[in-house]
Amino acid sequence: MVFKLADLARLFNGQIRGDPDVEIHGVATLDNAGPHDITYVTNQKYYPALSKTLAGAVILTANNADKCTGNAFITETPRLCFAQVATLFSPPIPFEPGVHATACIADDATIAASAWVGPQAVVEAGAFIGNDAFVGPGCFVGARSVIGVNTRLVARVVVNYDCAIGGNCLVHPGVVIGGDGFGFANSGSAWLKVPQLGGVRIGNDVEIGANTAIDRGTMGDTVIGDGVKLDNLIQIAHNVHIGDHTVVAACVGIAGSTRVGRRCAIGGQVAFSDHLEIADDVYIALGSRVTNSISEPGNYSSSLKVEPAEKWKRNLIRLSQLDETAKRLKALEREIERLSGARKT
Amino acid sequence: MVFKLADLARLFNGQIRGDPDVEIHGVATLDNAGPHDITYVTNQKYYPALSKTLAGAVILTANNADKCTGNAFITETPRLCFAQVATLFSPPIPFEPGVHATACIADDATIAASAWVGPQAVVEAGAFIGNDAFVGPGCFVGARSVIGVNTRLVARVVVNYDCAIGGNCLVHPGVVIGGDGFGFANSGSAWLKVPQLGGVRIGNDVEIGANTAIDRGTMGDTVIGDGVKLDNLIQIAHNVHIGDHTVVAACVGIAGSTRVGRRCAIGGQVAFSDHLEIADDVYIALGSRVTNSISEPGNYSSSLKVEPAEKWKRNLIRLSQLDETAKRLKALEREIERLSGARKT
Amino acid sequence: MVFKLADLARLFNGQIRGDPDVEIHGVATLDNAGPHDITYVTNQKYYPALSKTLAGAVILTANNADKCTGNAFITETPRLCFAQVATLFSPPIPFEPGVHATACIADDATIAASAWVGPQAVVEAGAFIGNDAFVGPGCFVGARSVIGVNTRLVARVVVNYDCAIGGNCLVHPGVVIGGDGFGFANSGSAWLKVPQLGGVRIGNDVEIGANTAIDRGTMGDTVIGDGVKLDNLIQIAHNVHIGDHTVVAACVGIAGSTRVGRRCAIGGQVAFSDHLEIADDVYIALGSRVTNSISEPGNYSSSLKVEPAEKWKRNLIRLSQLDETAKRLKALEREIERLSGARKT
16 A cells, blocks of 8 residues: 555645655654654654654654654644554455354354354354454353444453443453452351342443453443443453543553543553542543542542662651651641740740 | 242341332342332442332331332341342353363363363363363363362363362353462573472352462462452462452452461452461452551551642652651751750750 | 482582482472472571471571471572472473364464464464474464464463564463554544554563463564563553563553563562663562653662551541641741741840
C-alpha cells in the first residue's frame, strides 16, 4: 500500500511542510523510520531525535515543526492522526468464514455464516456467534452466550454461560468473562457460597487485554459500557459497572458493586474497594487506593514514589509516629503561646 | 421450583411478618425483584429501596423489618439465609458422566465412571479423576495428579503434574496449579534454576477464582487448607501454606514460604513478603503491604486513600521530608525547654 | 540415582565434615530429610533445626558447620550448590519427539524433527519450532513466530503472531506473549485504537511464570533480555525493554516504553510508570511505586508496612495533613526565633 504524503494530509486534515509527493509505504518509530515511512512525535523526550530521523515524514504540531528537518505533517492532534494513518496501513487481516474441523459446536448453537470458529474451540448449547465474528483457537463460549457482530476473541478466551459481548470488540488471549463473583456468607464454622446468578454484559467497541477477568453478577449483571478499554490482568468483580469510554490500565482491581463513571482514566495497579460510586471524568494515578466514593471529576492520587531505601526507611519510621508527632507539635504550639503570652504580659 | 414463604422460613429458621402463603419462584436484587422473588438487605445504603421494592419477600434483621412495607423474612443472619435460599433455587447443573470424544486421556489415567471429562481436555498418565468430578473444556490434568470427589474444573484449568485437589472444590477458568516456584541461585554471571520438586496440595471445599496461580513447592508442598476461598488473579508462591477457611480477595500476592493462619480475611491487592508467619483471625485491609510477621489476631492496614492530586502531591513532598521534619521538631522542643527553663529561672 | 557425599563434594567444590561415604539419593527440606537426603540452610530462621535434622548431609557455610550435628557439605555458596545438586538429581524429563494426532499444524509451519507438539496445540502458518523444543498441550503458536532450541512451553501458552522466543526458555501455563499493547488516541468522543505493529523478542535462558502477559510493541519490539526471570502474573507493556539477567517477582506491572536495566531485582507488586529509564543493578522493594527514572544502582523503596488498623487510621489522617503540619512547624520555628531573639535582646 502506498500513499503520497499529500493524500494522507487530505484524508486526515493535515498541513504539509516539505515535499507533498514523497511516497509513504508504512509507519515506523522515529529511530527506525526510513525515507518511505511516516512517524510521529508528541513526547518532548523524543524532540532531539527529530533532527536526526530519516523518516519520509513526521506527524507533529505546528509548534514542533521547526525542530523537524525533513517533511512535516502538521496537525493539532498528532497521536490521533498517527493512529488513523497506521490503521490505514494495517487493515484487519481477512479470514475465511467457517468452522474448523476440530472445533466442538453444540447442535443448537448458532454460528453466523460469515463468522469463523477456530481449531480446538468449544461453543455450547444455545450460544450465538454473530456476523463476521471471530472465535479464535481454543476459545470457549458457554451456553446461551452471545458474541456480537465483528467481535474477535483472539485465542483461548473463555466466555462462560449467559454472557453477552457487543459488536466490534477485541478480546485478547487468556481473558475470562463470567467466572463466579466472590460471594460467601459466614455460617459460623465455614463459608457458604452465595450463588452467582447474574451474567456479564459488555457493550460495543470494547477492548479487553490478556488474562483480564470479569466476574458475573450475583443477581443482576456486571456491566462494561461502550467504548471501554481494559488493559491486561485486570480484575472486575461481580456487579461492577464501568461507564462508556473509560480506560483502565493493567493490574487494576475493582471490587464488587463499585460503579466507575464515564470517560474515566484509571492508572495501573489502582485498587478500588467495593460499593463505591466514582463520578464521570475522574483520573486516578498509578497504584492509588480508592476506599471512598468520588463525586467530583478531576485528578486523584495516593501514589507513592520510590526513594533510596535507607532514606525511605527513616521516613517510614516517622510515618508510623505521625499521630504522636502531631500531638507533640500541638503541645509545642500551646507552650509557645503560653511563653509568648507570658512575655507580652 | 416454587416455595411458599412459610416453607422457606421453616427450612432456614426465619420469622415471617406478612403473608406466609406468597409463592416464591426465585431470587432477585431489591431493585429488580417482582412479586414472586425473594431478596435481602444488609447494607444500609440500600435501606431506602426497602419501601419501594416490589419483592414478594425481603430477608432482613428484626431491626430493619419496620423499613420494609412488604413481606419480611426476619433472621439475625440475612446474608447467610439468602445464600441458603438462593442455593435452594439454583441447584448444581447435572451433567452426563463420560469422556468427550475430543478429550485426550492417557491409557493409565483413572476416570471415575461418574465423572465427566469435557471437549479438548487432556488427562496425563497416572492422573486420577474422582467420583462426580467435572473436568471442563480445555482443562489439563498432569501426570499423577488427583482431582477429588465432586470437584469442578470449570474450563481451561491447568493442574500440573503431581498435584492433589480435594473434594467439593470449584476451580474457575484460567487457574494454573503447580507451575514452578520462582527459585534461582546466583551463579555470579547468571541465575541457576533451583528445581521445584514439591507439589500443590489443596483441601476440600476450596474455591479458586479465574486466572489465579498457585506454584508447586520447592521440596515440600504448597498447601491450601480446607474451606479456603481464593478470588481471581491471586499469586500463591512456592511453599506457602494457607490455613483453613481463610478468604483472599483478588490480585493478592503471597511470597514464598509465608504461612497465613486460619479464618483470616485478606483484602484485594495486599502484598506479602516471603517467610512470614501470619496468625489466625487476622484481617488485612485492601492494598496493604505486609513485610513482617503478625502474631496477634485483629485488623491490620497500611492502605492509603486517594486525595485530589494537587493536595496529595504537596503531602507526598512532606512525606519525603518526614525524618528531617521530626528532627526539626525535636530541636524546637529542646529550644522551648531551654526558653521555658530560662524564663523560669 | 545415587551419589556418595564425597562425589557431590568433588563435583561442586565442597568440603566435607563427617562421613564422605554416606549415600545420597535425593534432596529434601531440613524437616523432612532422611538419612539418604541432602538439604541446605542459609536462612537463620532454620538454624535451630540443624541440630535435629535426620538428613544424610547439610550444605552450609563454614560459619554454620558447628551448628550441624550430622554430615556437613561446606561451601561459601550453599544455595548455589544446593541448586546444582538438586539439578543433578532431577534431570529434565525426556520426551518422544513428534506431533500429537490432535494438534493442528499449518501446512507451511516448520517443526524440527526433534521437537514435540502436544495434544490440542495449534501452530499457525510460517511458525518455526526449533530443535528439542516442547510445545505442550493446548499451546498456540501464531503465524511466523519462532520457538527456540530446547525451549519448553509447558501447557496452554499463547505466543501470538510474529514473536520470537530464544533457546533454553521455560514458559509456564497461561502465559500470553504478543497480545496488543494498550494504545489508544482520543478522538474527542471515543478512543481510536493505535495499531500495535511490533512484536515481542525474548532472549535465551528466560523463564516466564504462569499467567504473565507480555504485549507486542507499537512499532518496534518489546524486548526481554537473556537470562531474565519473570514470576507469575506480571504485566509487561508494549515497547518495554528488560535487561539481561534481571529478575522480576510476581504481580509487577511495567508500563509502556519503560526500560529496566541489567541484573535488577524487582519485588512483588511493584508498579512502574511509562517511559522511565531504570539503571543496571537496581533493587526495588515489594509493592513500591516507581514514577521517576532511576539513574544510580542501589536499593530503592516506597514499600509501606501494615500496622494495627486503629493506629494506622490515626496516622493516615495525619498523613493527609502533612503539608499543613509542615507549615505549622515552620511558623513555630519563626516564632521561637523571634522569642529567642527577643529574650537575647
